[in-house]
Structures are given as C-alpha cells and as structure tokens.
Amino acid sequence: MLGVWTPDQIRAAEQQLFARTPEPVVMRRAAHAVAVHTARVLTEVTDGVAGRRVALLVGAGNNGGDALWAGAFLRRRGVGVTAVLLAPEKAHAAGLAALRRAGGRAVPAEGASADTSGIGAEAADAVERADVVIDGIVGLSARGSLRPTAAELVRRVSVPVVAVDLPSGVDPVTGAVDGPVVQADLTVTFGGRKPCHVLGAGAVCSGEVEVVDIGLDDHLPAPELRVLRPAEIGADWPVPGPSDDKYSQGVVGVAAGSATYPGAAVLASGAAVQATAGMVRYAGPAADVVRSRWPEVVATGSVGDAGRVQAWAVGPGIGLGASGRDVLQHVLESGRPVCADADSITLLANDPTLWDARDPDVPLVLTPHAGEFARLTGQELGPDRVAAAREVAARFDAVVLLKGNTTIIAAPDGRVLVNDAQHAWLATAGSGDVLTGLIGALLASGVEPWLACGYAAHVHSLAADLAAHGETDDPTEPGAPIGASALLEAVPLAIRKIRRAALA
Ligand SMILES: NC(=O)C1=CN([C@@H]2O[C@H](COP(=O)(O)OP(=O)(O)OC[C@H]3O[C@@H](n4cnc5c(N)ncnc54)[C@H](O)[C@@H]3O)[C@@H](O)[C@H]2O)[C@@H](O)CC1
Ligand SMILES: Nc1ncnc2c1ncn2[C@@H]1O[C@H](COP(=O)(O)OP(=O)(O)O)[C@@H](O)[C@H]1O
Numbered sequence: 401m402l403g404v405w406t407p408d409q410i411r412a413a414e415q416q417l418f419a420r421t422p423e424p425v426v427m428r429r430a431a432h433a434v435a436v437h438t439a440r441v442l443t444e445v446t447d448g449v450a451g452r453r454v455a456l457l458v459g460a461g462n463n464g465g466d467a468l469w470a471g472a473f474l475r476r477r478g479v480g481v482t483a484v485l486l487a488p489e490k491a492h493a494a495g496l497a498a499l500r501r502a503g504g505r506a507v508p509a510e511g512a513s514a515d516t517s518g519i520g521a522e523a524a525d526a527v528e529r530a531d532v533v534i535d536g537i538v539g540l541s542a543r544g545s546l547r548p549t550a551a552e553l554v555r556r557v558s559v560p561v562v563a564v565d566l567p568s569g570v571d572p573v574t575g576a577v578d579g580p581v582v583q584a585d586l587t588v589t590f591g592g593r594k595p596c597h598v599l600g601a602g603a604v605c606s607g608e609v610e611v612v613d614i615g616l617d618d619h620l621p622a623p624e625l626r627v628l629r630p631a632e633i634g635a636d637w638p639v640p641g642p643s644d645d646k647y648s649q650g651v652v653g654v655a656a657g658s659a660t661y662p663g664a665a666v667l668a669s670g671a672a673v674q675a676t677a678g679m680v681r682y683a684g685p686a687a688d689v690v691r692s693r694w695p696e697v698v699a700t701g702s703v704g705d706a707g708r709v710q711a712w713a714v715g716p717g718i719g720l721g722a723s724g725r726d727v728l729q730h731v732l733e734s735g736r737p738v739c740a741d742a743d744s745i746t747l748l749a750n751d752p753t754l755w756d757a758r759d760p761d762v763p764l765v766l767t768p769h770a771g772e773f774a775r776l777t778g779q780e781l782g783p784d785r786v787a788a789a790r791e792v793a794a795r796f797d798a799v800v801l802l803k804g805n806t807t808i809i810a811a812p813d814g815r816v817l818v819n820d821a822q823h824a825w826l827a828t829a830g831s832g833d834v835l836t837g838l839i840g841a842l843l844a845s846g847v848e849p850w851l852a853c854g855y856a857a858h859v860h861s862l863a864a865d866l867a868a869h870g871e872t873d874d875p876t877e878p879g880a881p882i883g884a885s886a887l888l889e890a891v892p893l894a895i896r897k898i899r900r901a902a903l904a
C-alpha cells in the first residue's frame with residue numbers, strides 16, 4: 401500500500417528530522433530532486449537540457465524556496481532560468497541568492513505591462529517563452545483559492561509544469577479546487593504523498609506524482625490514508641486452488657432487483673459470477689431473468705429459500721416498500737457479512753429500527769453515493785469526504801465506501817483507503833450494481849471487508865477504463881462511453897491485468 405500523510409503529519413515529522421539534519425540541507429535535497437525531474441521533463445519535451453528555458457513561479461514561502469534552489473541546480477546544467485517573484489521582498493533569501501550566484505535572473509510578477517492584468521512584461525515574457533515551468537507558488541501552507549496575481553500567472557502557463565510538492569490552487573488536505581489551478585504534468589513531493597495527490601480534482605491536477613526521500617521515513621506516523629497497488633490486489637485476488645470446490649471458495653447471495661428493475665439483479669449477479677469462481681445464489685423477483693442471462697446462478701424467488709451463503713450483497717433495485725424492507729431485515733439477521741447498497745441504505749435511513757436486525761459482531765459494508773450518504777446521516781456531504789466517511793464508519797460500526805470520482809473506503813477503526821478512478825466512465829446507470837456484486841463475492845471468499853471494498857473499487861474503475869478504451873493500449877486513444885453491461889464484460893480483463901501486475 402502507498403501511504404498518504406496530512407500536511408500536519410508531514411510538518412511534525414519534519415520538525416523531528418530538523419533536529420538531526422539542518423533545514424537548509426533538507427530543502428536542498430528536496431530542490432535537487434525537483435531539478436533532476438525537471439531535467440527529465442525538459443529532455444522529454446525538447447530532447448535536451450542545456451540551452452533550454454525554465455520559468456520558476458515563486459511564492460513567499462519555502463515552496464518558492466524549493467523552486468529557487470531547483471533553478472540554481474538547473475542553471476549549473478546550462479538551463480536559462482528566470483524566477484517570477486510573486487512577493488519579491490519575501491522570496492526565500494538563500495534560494496534567491498543561490499539562483500543569482502548560479503547566473504539565474506529574477507523578475508517581479510507584477511509590474512508595468514502592455515495589458516491591464518497587472519503581470520509585468522518581463523514576467524509574462526518569461527512564462528511565455530519557457531519550455532517548462534516550475535510551480536513554487538504555494539505548497540503545504542496553501543489556504544483558499546489562489547490570490548489574483550498568482551491566479552493570473554497560472555492562467556498564462558501553456559507549457560508542461562513541474563509542481564513543487566503540490567499543484568498550486570488545490571487544497572492540500574481535501575484535494576478540492578476552487579478557482580484557477582496549476583495543471584501539473586509532474587508533481588515532485590517530499591517524504592510521502594499528501595491527500596491532495598490522491599483525492600478528487602487534486603489528483604487530476606497533480607499529474608504523475610514522484611515521491612522523493614528527504615529522510616522523513618523514520619519520523620512518519622501511520623499514514624492518514626492508503627492507496628492499494630494493483631500488484632498487491634492481484635496477488636491477493638481469490639482464485640481456486642487444486643483442493644477447492646464451488647463451496648470452499650464461498651457462496652455469495654445476491655438480493656437485488658424487482659419486477660420493475662430486473663436489470664439491477666442481472667448486473668449485480670453477473671458481477672459476482674465474474675469476480676470469483678465459487679457460487680452465486682440469487683434471491684428475488686427477477687430470478688427468471690437472472691437465470692436466462694447467467695445460467696450458472698442458482699436462482700430462487702425469495703431470500704428465505706436461498707440456501708446457505710457466506711455473504712450477502714443486497715439492495716440494488718429492491719425498492720423502498722415492505723418487500724424491500726423484509727429482504728433487508730432477513731439478510732441482516734442472517735449472521736453473514738453483508739454489503740448493503742442503494743435501496744438498502746435508504747431503507748436504513750428511513751427506518752432506523754432495521755439496525756436492530758444486525759448482529760453487531762458481523763461485518764457490514766455500506767456503499768452510499770452522495771445522496772444516500774446525506775439520507776443516512778441527515779447532512780449534506782461537504783468537501784472533506786474523508787472525514788465524513790470516517791465519521792459515519794465509526795458511528796455505524798461498518799465499512800463505508802463513499803462513491804464518487806474518488807472512492808473513499810473508511811473502516812470503523814479509522815483506516816481509510818482511497819481509489820481515484822482517474823476517469824469518469826463509471827458515471828453510468830447500473831455501474832453501482834456491478835460494484836455491489838464484486839464486493840459481495842469478495843466478502844463471500846473471506847477477504848477482509850475493508851480490503852474487499854478496496855479491491856472491488858480498483859477492479860471496477862479499471863474495468864471501466866478498459867471497456868472505454870476497447871482493444872487498444874494506445875494511451876492517446878480517447879475512449880468512448882460505456883454502459884454497465886460493457887463494464888461487466890470487462891471485469892475479467894481487469895482481474896487478469898492486476899494478476900499479471902502481481903507476477904511482474
Ligand atoms: N519545512 C521544510 O524544511 C521543508 C519544506 N519544504 C517546502 O516547504 C513548503 C511549505 O512551506 P511554507 O510552510 O513556507 O509554506 P508555502 O510555501 O506552502 O506557502 C506559504 C506562502 O504562500 C502564501 N499563500 C498561502 N495561500 C495562498 C494562496 N491561496 N494564494 C497565493 N499565496 C498563498 C502564504 O501567504 C505564504 O506566504 C512545502 O510545500 C515544501 O515545498 C521542502 O523544502 C522540504 C523541507
Ligand atoms: N464521475 C465519476 N467518476 C468516476 N466514478 C464515478 C463517477 N460517478 C459515479 N462513479 C462510480 O460509479 C458507481 C455508481 O454507482 P451508483 O451511484 O450506485 O449508480 P447506479 O445506482 O446507477 O448503479 C460508483 O462506483 C461510483 O463511484
């Protein structure tokens with residue numbers, strides 16, 4: 401797993417590090433890495449380093465200091481470096497002196513110009529003529545939207561950007577963006593990923609993220625968030641072994657769909673069929689439709705007749721009436737792990753007495769989208785989705801998978817996984833039903849619920865990406881919209897891909 405630490409955690413670790421290693425030494429380490437990676441980007445973009453031009457966007461803090469030192473290192477490799485200073489009197493003094501000593505120049509961001517933007521002509525020229533821009537406007541101490549001059553500078557950038565620590569304009573803690581923002585091609589960050597690198601708009605604006613070791617490792621606490629690597633999911637994905645049979649791998653029960661919504665039953669059951677090799681039982685009014693689409697599913701009309709299962713996936717399309725309520729109650733009383741999605745969540749919100757049906761010692765997974773989340777909690781979801789998911793997981797003693805472009809998975813003990821889709825192909829009707837089936841199958845196979853959600857969310861978003869891109873591996877292929885059936889069809893491709901990653 402990749403760790404993600406909050407700015408406060410990083411700052412506290414830095415203070416411990418500084419007791420051993422002086423701050424300027426740490427900063428030069430960080431800046432040297434920025435310079436090395438910028439040289440790599442310059443080579444990719446222009447086929448060379450010496451003689452190329454780099455503009456530094458320099459704010460008033462240490463983030464600007466990193467950029468200035470990086471500029472000094474790049475000068476030594478023959479790069480023409482101009483620093484654009486947003487607050488000339490507050491620019492990091494040692495960094496600025498180092499840049500000047502190395503032959504770089506500095507110009508104020510504001511000044512006389514040909515237009516009314518307030519950006520000086522020299523600054524505008526430096527940004528326009530650069531081959532690559534280094535963004536050192538603001539880092540861990542960023543607060544609110546970019547100030548007007550910084551925002552104007554950012555608007556003018558049209559070349560590849562290397563962001564120092566994080567792309568300026570994103571909230572370091574939530575990844576939220578409110579106003580102009582740097583779209584980085586590469587973000588060079590120090591000691592560990594920060595939440596903004598993996599959450600929402602911040603993840604998109606960060607581009608590729610390179611974590612540089614500056615000596616913080618020994619001082620970092622347990623990470624605030626975690627991101628699963630494809631290879632570790634592939635290595636742990638349940639597949640049959642020589643001594644397995646259909647029962648030993650876990651039987652998942654799917655309670656979904658209705659006469660009005662048979663599709664939810666087909667999609668959730670199909671996802672369970674594709675996810676693992678054991679057995680899928682379907683229980684509900686769509687038994688005939690499910691059987692005709694998935695003949696391997698053992699389908700019955702009601703949850704009472706379903707037979708033994710190791711876990712239940714319940715909710716999509718069951719409705720909010722008495723029959724949906726009875727289904728949910730039966731499943732919660734079964735003493736088996738449950739993934740409760742869609743209508744089950746609204747049923748629980750509408751009738752809190754349903755919680756009494758649950759055995760508190762048996763794992764429960766809730767998979768709300770933002771609307772269901774608001775119903776469940778009685779509060780609209782704010783920008784801090786991590787804190788919200790964590791709070792609800794603790795309150796209901798359940799694993800909470802909060803859906804969205806970035807999926808947040810919080811365990812009752814506070815652990816949080818993040819799955820950033822990096823695309824939006826999943827924004828299609830029925831894709832949530834597929835996710836429910838995947839999670840149910842993994843629960844039945846005995847995968848720990850928090851991880852089951854993380855594995856399912858990853859395979860779900862990967863399957864959507866593969867489906868949208870069709871046969872080609874060409875990264876420039878723009879893709880085409882998919883429906884949930886195409887998503888379902890791509891689930892085995894996604895599982896093969898992560899299992900292949902595990903072999904590498
Ligand atoms: N502490 C250290 O020694 C290290 C820190 N490092 C760098 O230091 C950075 C943190 O430095 P600082 O704490 O000095 O703070 P920053 O450089 O992140 O930002 C502080 C400055 O940005 C301004 N600012 C805040 N929000 C703004 C906005 N919305 N628009 C425009 N300007 C805004 C503030 O007024 C302040 O002057 C890290 O991100 C990293 O780049 C690295 O050098 C590694 C070591
Ligand atoms: N814009 C988006 N980008 C990435 N993933 C998305 C986006 N919108 C929705 N998703 C994902 O698609 C799924 C939708 O689930 P849900 O809202 O329950 O839809 P449905 O009920 O139609 O199946 C969730 O896994 C969610 O995380």
Ligand SMILES: [K+]
Pocket residue numbers: 463535536537538539563564565566567568
């Ligand atoms: K930055």
